[in-house]
Every structure is written in C-alpha cells, then in structure tokens.
Amino acid sequence: MTTAGLLVMLLSVSTVVFLFSWCIWKVLTTPSETDTLHGTEFETPDVRMDKDH
Amino acid sequence: MSLKKEAWGSRLGVIMAVAGSAVGLGNFLRFPGLAAQYGGGAFMLAYAISFLIIGLPIGWAEWAMGRHAGQLGYNSAPGAFACILRNRWGKYFGIIGVIVPVVIYMYYVIIEGWCLGYAVNFWRGELHLQDAKETVGYFADFTGATRDASAMAFSWHSTLPWLLGVFVLNFYLIYRGLSGGIEKMCKIAMPTLIILAVMLLVRVLTLGAPDASKPHDNVVNGLGYLWNPTKVMVVKTEPGPEDKPREIVGAKAIEEAKAEVAASGGALKMREDGVIQQLANPSLWLAAAGQIFFSLSVGFGVIIVYASYLTKKDDVVLSGLTASSTNEVCEVALGGLITVPAAVAFLGVAGVAGQAGVGLGFKILPLVFSKMPAGAFFGGAFFFMLFLAAVTSSISMLQPGIAFVEEALGVGRRVSVAILGLLTTFGTGFVLYFTADLKALDTLDFWVGTFLIFVLATIQIIVFGWKWGLDKGFDELHQGASIRVPWIFRPIMKWICPAFLLTIFAMWLLKEIFGFDLSTGSAGAVSGYVTDLFGEKSSLVAQLSVAMVIAIFIFFGLMTARSSAYARAQKGLPKSDA
DSSP states (O other): OOHHHHHHHHHHHHHHHHHHHHHHHHHHHSTTHHHHOOOOOSOOHHHHHHHHO | OHHHHHHHHHHHHHHHHHHHHHOOHIIIIIHHHHHHHHOSHHHHHHHHHHIIIIIHHHHHHHHHHHHHHHHTTOOSHHHHHHHHHOSTTHHHHHTHHHHHHHHHHHHHHHHHHHHHHHHHHHHTTOOOOOSHHHHHHHHHHHHTTTSTTTTOSOSTTSHHHHHHHHHHHHHHHHHTTOHHHHHHHHHHHHHHHHHHHHHHHHHHHTOOOSSTTOTTSSHHHHHHHHHOSSEEEEEESSOOTTOOOEEEOSHHHHHHHHHHHHHTTTSEEEEEEOHHHHHTOHHHHHHHHHHHHHHHTTTSSHHHHHHTTOOTTSOHHHHHHHHHHHHHIIIIIIIIHHHHHHHHHHHHHHHHHTOOSTHHHHHHHHHHHHTSTTHHHHHHHHHHHHHHHHHHHHHHHHHHHHHHHHHHHTOOHHHHHHHHHHHHHHHHHHHHHOOGGGHHHHHHHHIIIIIIHHHHHHHHHHIIIIIIIHHHHHHHHHTTOSSOOOTTHHHIIIIIHHHHHHHHHHHHIIIIISOEETTTTEEOOOOHHHHTTSSTTOOHHHHHHHHHHHHHHHHHHHHHHHOSTTTTGGGTOOSSOO
8 A cells, every 4th residue: 555545545534534423413412403304214204194094 | 311311312313314324235335346346546536526526515406406396295306307497398307316216226125135145144154155266156156147047046045035035025114114113223223234344344454464375465455456546557568459457556566566577578568547547537437426326325316205205494404414424434434445455355456356346245245254253143243234224225215216106196105116016026027037247237237326327416416506596405405404505515516516527428428438538539448338238249138128227217207298296396386285
C-alpha cells in the first residue's frame, strides 16, 4: 500500500464515520426528532387500511 | 432516570429502523465486487464524488418530490411525475420508477436465498471450505453458475429450496401486513450485523499472508489494491486480443515484476495508470454512480413512494442524511475493507482482478470464517443477519410496484400483491433457470440495476431543478426539517449534478456503444453488455433478459395509459377533492 493509498483510505473512512456520528448526535440531541425521522417503514397507510378491513 | 433511558432507547430504536431500511446486500456484497472489478483509489475517488454531488442531492430531491406528491394523494412514481411535470407524458417517465425495483427484486431475492442457504449450512457444520478453489467451486455449484437449471435441485447445497422459502416469506409478510415484525427484528439485527462485521474486519486485518508460499498475497496489498490511486501493471509490448494487463501491488512485488520485465528481452513492459487516466474511463464513473444509486436506493423509485406517506411535520433532510451516512459506513468502512483485502489475501491480485459481481463475498467470506475460532457459528450468524437486512430491502422494493398497481387499477392491496406476486414469480424463475455464468442476473443487474437507475436519477434531478424549481423544492425539503440543506447544494442540484450525469452518459455512449476510446481518440472495444445483445457474440439469455424488461415496460405502460387515476395529477390537482 502506498502513502497516497493510505491517505485516501484514512480520509474516506474517517469522513463517512464522522458524517454518521454527526447524524446520530443530531438525532439524539434534537427534541422530538424521533417522531419525525423516517426510513422505509413497512406499516404504510395501505397496509393499515387493509388490516382495518 | 428511567424516562430518560426510555427516550434514548426509543431514539436509538428509530436510528436502527432507519439503518435497517438503508443497509442491504449492496453494501456487503455488490460494492466489494465493483471495487474489485474497477480496483484502485480512482474508483473510490469517483465513488466519493458521486456520493457528494449526485447521491445526496438526488436523494433529497426524491424525498421532497415524493412528499409533495403524497400531499396531493399520489403514492406512485407515475403519479409523482404526472403531478410535478403536469403534462400527459410525465406519468410514463414514472414507469421507470416502478420497473427498477420490481426487476431488481427478481434477482435480489435469489441472492437473499443464497444468504439464508449459506447461514443454515454454516450452522449445520456443512461448510468446511479449506481453500479458495473449494470455496469458488462450492459457490458455482450452489448458484448453478456451472450450467443452466443446475440450481433447481432440492438440496441443502442448491439455491432452489432457499429461494422458495425466502420468496414465500416475503409475500406472506406483505400479504398479511406483518412486515412491521421484521422491522422490529431489525432493531436487534442491525447492531448485531455491525458488531459481527467489525469482528470480521479485525480478523481480516490480522490475516497477514494466509499462504506462506505466496507472501505477496496479503492483506496490506489487498488494501493497496483497493485504495492506491496509481495502478502499476505489467503488459505485453505487442499484446494480442486476449492479453490483459497484470496489476502489481506492493513494493516487493513491483521489484520482482521489474526484474521479470528486464529479463523478458523487450516482450514485457511496465505501465503506470495515474488517477486522471483512470478517471477518463466513463464505465468507472457509471459503475461508481450506479453503486451510489443502488445502495442509497436513489433513482430506484423506492424513496419517492415511501416519502409520499410522510407529512409536512416529518424531517426528510435528516432522514435522508442519516440513511445515507449509515449506508456509507457499512459500505466503505465495513463492506469494502473486509471483502476486497481478504479476497486479495486468499486469491491474489490477479485472482481478484478477474472477479466481479456479488459473488465475490460468497467466494471469500466463508474462507475467512473458516480461519476464525467458532467460525461456523459466526459465519452462520453473519449470513443470517445479512439475510435479515436483505429482507427489509426486498420488501421495500415491492412497495413501489404495489402502490402503482393499487393506484393505476384502483384495486386493494391484496389484489395488487397477487399481481406483483405472479409477475415476480415469472421473473425470478427466469433468473433461477438461466444460471450459467449467472448471465441473466448479471445482465439485469447492469441494464436495470445500473443503467436504468442512472437514467431515472438523471430525469429526477432535471425535473427537480428545472421543471419543479429549486425554490419550491427547497421549501418542500425544509418543511419540518431540523437542519437546512447547505446553500452549495442549490447550484449542485441545478447545474453540476445534471451536467455531471449527462457528461458521464454521453462519454459512456461514445465508449461502450460506439466503441470510441476517449483516452486514445481511436476505435476501441464495445462493452460486453452491448455485444451480448447484438452481433456475432450475442447471448440468447442476455437478449431474453432485456426482452423481459421491455415486456414489463409495455405492460406497465398499458396500465398507466388506460388508468384514469392520473387525469387530475397531470393538471397538478389533488387525487380527490376531499
């Protein structure tokens, strides 16, 4: 591994780890963020409607 | 105190749910395959640039457009495009956003079956793979890569039974609306997967050179292969059509290669490809951008549908950023650092350079586990967690199709699931039958999993920046957001991102379709994916795979054309007056 390769690796890995850590910190410290943060949740409205019927 | 604990637990649970929906097979299996195929820091550089100037911005554009469409009552990509473009043709662009996830599901579910099969066989103590040759052979037999239809046996060591189990499970969960259970399971599975991946990473980084007789095949050279910006190669002075450059990594290996070149009497020479030279290859950019899109589910048609269920109070900016950053950690810091260095340690640089696709992880990781204490347990656990991560991703891939059929035909969820079930059974059966060299899977992964995603993402960002308008788009994005999108993303979304994508596309067309080599300015080789479709070297399986995608496009196109659901959408009106 060359020095340039080591630098590219350290820069890439540390950037994504920093970004991820910042997001976690932001979610954990922002009031009510739990209610407004979403991924691809599976209980979509059509699922709920289907269950109700 | 307990309240505080509960709040933190709940917040971490939400993060894990987002992570569960974001992390999938693309991170641990597809990315290492591409990194190995295009090997070198130049690919990683293209990948990082793609993440910043196309992955993040297009992801945010999708969240905003999807939520806007949802507020008007439209939950499918054709509906979203119709109400934003406000013309009769908009809905047809949206069909790509239905085709992409549905077709990717057809082969993704097969890889999901491989994960389950490997997990169970590890736990049964059946995977005693001693060397790379044996591992590669087992993978070929398991997947049927040796000949068509050979994966269709009812055996512990064949794809068919696992695929059937996974396929039925996915549709049962969706049909019964039980997928929320999987989501809850993911809150445990995701941290477990990450812990196992970190353990695996430590094991890989301490592997050294597994075969003492091949000291150059070691982990440090594996890291060099993945990250070194400059490629050093030995090439023939007068190469024949089949001769390819041999990449060399590591100071000692380079010294030996120089001695070999000196002794060759001029038959061989050393060549160095710098970063700029490598970045002139449009296929590398297409692959890097395609991987960013694939793993972030951008240009996929998935985010636009899930965002349509959100309200103005929801934070789409931080949701998008958290999902993306989780993905990147799993992909760059875990998936890439584990598989490629381990692959070089066991197969050597030459062995890895010839590998591509999702198979690399299946050919390498079992060997790493075999070198660990309690490897059977950990191997089974790792592939099982991967299977769980894949289930959440595959279920989310079906939702765009389900929402589209519900909307276009005006039917209920169960009818929609049944129609999608029939369609994907046919498509998955096709991929399962034509397994020789994994041709069908590879063809669909390129033309749909890379090319069509790229096309859809390009359309989306042009629509967002030029048709819908940045002001409206950013207003929508910032509704309910706890952070603001930095101003630099305005010119990126308006100018840089579309120009970047269109340039890559034009360069790719020139090189891969018309065979014009940009680096030399002369005629070069046309892409294998193109020659598979036309000319003397064409492959019937590749042609059938593309024909199937076109047939699905026509099917969805007819459904869209005959549906009355989009009449109000194309005037920018809500779905109903209520």
